[in-house]
Every structure is written in C-alpha cells, then in structure tokens.
Amino acid sequence: MSDVNEEPTGIDELLERVRRDYVRIEAREAYSAAQDGEALLVDIRYAALRERDGLVPGALVVERNELEWRLDPRGSHRLPEATGHDLRVVVICNEGYASSLAAVSLHQLGLRRATDLVGGFQAWRSAGLPVVTPAVP
Secondary structure (H helix, E strand, O other): OOOOOOOOOOHHHHHHHHHOOOOOEOHHHHHHHHHOOOOEEEEOOOHHHHHHHOEOOOOEEOOHHHHHHHHOOOOOOOOOOOOOOOOOEEEEOOOOOHHHHHHHHHHHOOOOOOEEEOOHHHHHHHOOOOOEOOOOO
C-alpha cells in the first residue's frame, strides 16, 4: 500500500518507468521482423484513426480494450495468432504512448517478448513503410 503523503505518478513518469523494462522497436526493424515472420504486428488504434490514416499491411487489428483477452495464450477468448508466451508482439498505437502501456500489460500476462513501436503508426508512415487504405463499406 502506498504512503498517503506520496505524490501521485504522472503519465510521463509512468511511461519512462515502464519503458525501462523492455526494449522498444523502431519502424524499419518492426517491418523487417514482421516480413521475416519473427514478430506479430498488432494495431490497437481505434477505428476512426485506421479509417483516416490507413492500415499497416498484415497487422492484426485488436482494439485496445480487447488486447489482453485476445493475446493471452491461455485465455478463452484468444485469437489463433496467440500461439504462446514466447510470441514476439509489436504493439502499434498512433504515436507510441498507449502502446507502451499495452506492452507492459502483455508482459504481465507472460508475453515477455512484447514491445511497442517507437512513434507508433505515425513513425511507420513517416519512414515510408507500406500503408494500405481500408476498404470503404
């Protein structure tokens, strides 16, 4: 239990602290790892951002609020891609903030190779990596 007089942790401090526990990945390295079958890219951006900006080809789209249920290899709601705790997952959000917290949450489920994309989808696009426009219904 924390001390009542202890100052609350701000989000910037929290991000700095959780990011010390794993190695984040840059866009080109994530692209290569996915192309080589060494990493599963997981896009947690909400639908409006995916519709506005496009999709990372081959990335699994999992809304942030479903991430743990879908990627827990022992979970009853897991996706077929959640093959084991040794799976290397690269979480992608819009700018690389929410994905850091998501990666830490996956670590807590035993997915110790989970990481996130530095700069998120915006860094991916800025690096000139492939982006596809989603089909409009």
